[in-house]
Amino acid sequence: MIRTTKNHFYMSVDSNLSRLAEERNRYLQQISTGKNFSRISEAPVSATAVLTYKSEDVKISQLGRNMVQGDNQLAVAGTVSDQAHSVLFDAKGVMTAWPSTQDSAMQQTMIQEIRQFEDRLYGLANTINNGGSLFSGYQRREIETYSKISTTNFHVGAVYNGDGGNISMEVGILQTLQLNVVGGGSTLDGRKIEGFFSKEKSQDGDSRDIFELFSRMIAGMEDGSNALSRTSTKHPVPMVRNLAAGELVFVADDGSETAIPASYVGGATSSECIANNAGNINDVAAASGVTALLRAEVSGVAVPDFSVVSTTLAAGDLEINGVEIGAVDFVAVPAETSEVASNAALSNIRALASAINRESDETGVWATYEPENDDSHPYNYSLVLTSTEADGQAISIDVTSAAYLQTGLGTGPGPSITDYHPGVNGDSNNSAAAAGTNVTIYNSNNGAVTLVSDEEFVLRESSAGILQETLGLSVNEGLNSHKSEDILDQQVSQLKAYLTHFTAERASIAARRNHIEASQESLDVRSQNLKDAIDSLESVNMEEAIMKYYAAQNHYEATLASSSRIMTSSILDYLR
Numbered sequence: 001m002i003r004t005t006k007n008h009f010y011m012s013v014d015s016n017l018s019r020l021a022e023e024r025n026r027y028l029q030q031i032s033t034g035k036n037f038s039r040i041s042e043a044p045v046s047a048t049a050v051l052t053y054k055s056e057d058v059k060i061s062q063l064g065r066n067m068v069q070g071d072n073q074l075a076v077a078g079t080v081s082d083q084a085h086s087v088l089f090d091a092k093g094v095m096t097a098w099p100s101t102q103d104s105a106m107q108q109t110m111i112q113e114i115r116q117f118e119d120r121l122y123g124l125a126n127t128i129n130n131g132g133s134l135f136s137g138y139q140r141r142e143i144e145t146y147s148k149i150s151t152t153n154f155h156v157g158a159v160y161n162g163d164g165g166n167i168s169m170e171v172g173i174l175q176t177l178q179l180n181v182v183g184g185g186s187t188l189d190g191r192k193i194e195g196f197f198s199k200e201k202s203q204d205g206d207s208r209d210i211f212e213l214f215s216r217m218i219a220g221m222e223d224g225s226n227a228l229s230r231t232s233t234k235h236p237v238p239m240v241r242n243l244a245a246g247e248l249v250f251v252a253d254d255g256s257e258t259a260i261p262a263s264y265v266g267g268a269t270s271s272e273c274i275a276n277n278a279g280n281i282n283d284v285a286a287a288s289g290v291t292a293l294l295r296a297e298v299s300g301v302a303v304p305d306f307s308v309v310s311t312t313l314a315a316g317d318l319e320i321n322g323v324e325i326g327a328v329d330f331v332a333v334p335a336e337t338s339e340v341a342s343n344a345a346l347s348n349i350r351a352l353a354s355a356i357n358r359e360s361d362e363t364g365v366w367a368t369y370e371p372e373n374d375d376s377h378p379y380n381y382s383l384v385l386t387s388t389e390a391d392g393q394a395i396s397i398d399v400t401s402a403a404y405l406q407t408g409l410g411t412g413p414g415p416s417i418t419d420y421h422p423g424v425n426g427d428s429n430n431s432a433a434a435a436g437t438n439v440t441i442y443n444s445n446n447g448a449v450t451l452v453s454d455e456e457f458v459l460r461e462s463s464a465g466i467l468q469e470t471l472g473l474s475v476n477e478g479l480n481s482h483k484s485e486d487i488l489d490q491q492v493s494q495l496k497a498y499l500t501h502f503t504a505e506r507a508s509i510a511a512r513r514n515h516i517e518a519s520q521e522s523l524d525v526r527s528q529n530l531k532d533a534i535d536s537l538e539s540v541n542m543e544e545a546i547m548k549y550y551a552a553q554n555h556y557e558a559t560l561a562s563s564s565r566i567m568t569s570s571i572l573d574y575l576r
Contacts, residue, residue: 024553049533057530060523063170067523069130070169070179071516076129077181078509081196084124085502088210091117092495095217098226098488111221118214122146122158125183125197125211135183135196138165145183146197146211156219156361157212160185164193171519177512181505185209188357189350192368199501204295204448205232205390205490210498217491226488229453232390233472239270240470243277247466250288251458251481258288275422277470278392278449290453293390294422298397299370300383300408306348307333307341313352317403320356320385321363321396328355330406342380349381352407356385364388365395383408387422390450394419448472457484 094113102110125146127134136145139162146158160183167180184195186208194200198209207213220226242263250258261283263276278292285291313328330348333341349369356367368384385395397420401413410418449471451459459467460481467473467482477483485493 020555020559053530053533057527060527060530064520064523064527066169067171067516067520070177071513071520073130073134073179074181074509074513074516076127077134078506078513080124080127080134081181081502081506081509084121084196085499085506087117087120087124088495088499088502091214091217092492092499095488095492095495098221107221111218114214114218114221118211118218121197121210121214122148125158133162135181136162137180137182138167139163146185148211156215157207157209158185159188160193160198160209161187162193164195171515172522175519177515177519179512181509185211189354196502196505199498202497203232203234203490205230205450206494213491213494213498220487220491226491227486229456229484229486230450230490231459231473231482231484232450232490233448234474240273240277240472242273243280243470247462248470249460249462250284250290251460252289253456258284260284274449274471281449281451288453288457289455290451290457292392293450293452294392295390295448295450296385296387296393296395296420296422298385298395298409298420301411302404302408303380303382304345304349304352304408305405306330306345307335313355313403313406317400318407318409319396319398320359320365322398323359323363325355325359328352345381349383352383360388364391364393385409390448392422394421396420451484453484456486458482459484 091114094110094117098110099106125135126144133143133145143161145162146160148158162183162185164182164184166178166182168176169179171177182193182195184193184198186192186198192198192208197211201208207216217226243260245262246259248260250260252258260277260280263273263280275294278294281288281290281292311330311332313325313330315324315327318325328351330351331344333344333348335341353367353369356363356365360366364387366386366388368386369381370384371380371382385397387393387395396417397409398417399407399410399414401415404410404413404416410416451457458478458481459471459473460478461467461475462480464475464480467475467480473482475482
């Protein structure tokens with residue numbers, strides 16, 4: 001017979017009643033809260049899953065908030081791009097209707113209209129949204145993204161104060177989406193950034209960006225220069241060869257013809273050949289009325305070294321086309337740390353390019369820079385000068401020894417003067433002989449020729465393909481002939497090209513907004529699925545919980561009643 005003490009019996013009853021009360025209270029808690037559990041210990045597996053799902057839902061909620069903000073940013077960009085497209089469309093209408101014979105009052109009215117369109121374009125380009133510039137890039141600064149700089153300090157048009165960087169957002173697993181729209185343009189330190197307002201040139205004579213195009217349109221309307229006829233090679237041109245006698249003929253508007261003579265002897269490269277051919281065209285310029293213009297491009301013959309001499313380019317050390325560039329202060333370039341040295345050299349070459357560009361309208365030269373191929377060199381940036389006009393004139397570089405080392409320009413330690421000719425020896429437009437053994441004379445020509453005339457003309461080839469082979473031009477009208485286009489028509493063509501460019505950019509913005517909308521819908525589905533999963537784990541079946549509660553309550557009351565009857569009985573009652 002099992003023997004038990006009264007104290008042990010009491011403890012057993014109390015423990016049983018506590019367990020039943022706890023079970024009853026748990027069901028009561030479920031009924032009152034609607035939750036299947038309130039502590040992880042009650043359902044460890046389900047609770048862990050719920051926490052994981054809730055964490056994922058928090059991330060989805062944050063992505064959703066990011067998308068709303070990104071969609072708002074793109075919505076503003078879309079509105080601004082629509083307005084910019086409208087401005088260009090209206091400007092094209094005015095330029096298309098520009099009459100050379102219109103009375104002066106009407107001409108002034110049309111010029112003022114184009115100026116107003118230009119001002120509206122600047123206003124749109126400097127749009128501020130959500131505390132920062134819309135088109136500046138990654139650094140959403142609050143200053144002007146596009147500054148209309150005086151032509152005494154900068155090329156015609158605007159200087160771009162942005163960085164061209166992208167602002168991206170995560171929209172899915174390994175998926176990012178660009179939220180900003182880069183404006184693009186020419187920076188003060190010489191960089192060319194493509195973007196909404198600046199696209200790649202299709203011809204050598206095209207403007208750098210939409211703002212320079214407006215400046216040139218207005219200038220041409222005011223001085224009549226947009227009435228000239230011009231035809232340009234595509235940019236860049238393919239390999240070309242020297243002309244043979246009788247292969248090309250100018251046909252004037254009155255039907256008269258002028259044959260272009262054979263090329264000068266020589267010309268081993270494309271740029272040499274096209275310079276020879278330009279010289280031949282200029283030999284008959286008086287009879288044909290057509291002048292061939294070449295643009296010079298000069299790369300420094302050495303990589304600038306900012307550490308070997310003073311950290312200042314002194315006044316008088318560098319002149320370009322007879323214009324004093326002025327003093328330029330450089331930061332120190334330490335020799336012991338390559339990364340620090342490269343950053344310092346980049347800062348210095350930007351300062352140098354900026355100083356040259358401030359004199360651009362006086363020198364006719366624009367400065368840029370490019371990295372060298374040798375990555376091991378700590379000072380790996382080379383200066384590049386480009387003539388701003390295709391006028392066929394040489395770029396003259398006058399340097400001291402210090403300036404030669406700090407700029408890489410010239411043929412050697414100075415003082416020396418080097419002329420970089422866009423043509424070759426014998427070119428009637430550039431009679432100066434080649435400067436010694438300077439290999440950059442031919443390399444300085446970019447291989448593009450521009451033909452300019454006061455009247456319309458046709459350049460006819462004797463057999464198919466000669467235009468392409470000798471000048472890089474393609475037949476655009478008639479049999480084996482290339483018809484000139486006046487500058488006004490070229491400007492209108494550039495406007496049309498920018499309208500197409502703006503349309504593509506607007507489509508890109510709309511596509512990104514559609515992507516955000518689709519991603520938001522996907523996130524909504526994911527969030528709802530997570531909520532359903534959480535609900536299935538957390539939420540209690542109310543009918544079942546009520547039944548279990550009453551069952552637990554009855555069990556508790558029955559146990560309590562039976563225990564009380566047993567506990568009040570004596571040992572004799574129990575033995576009976």
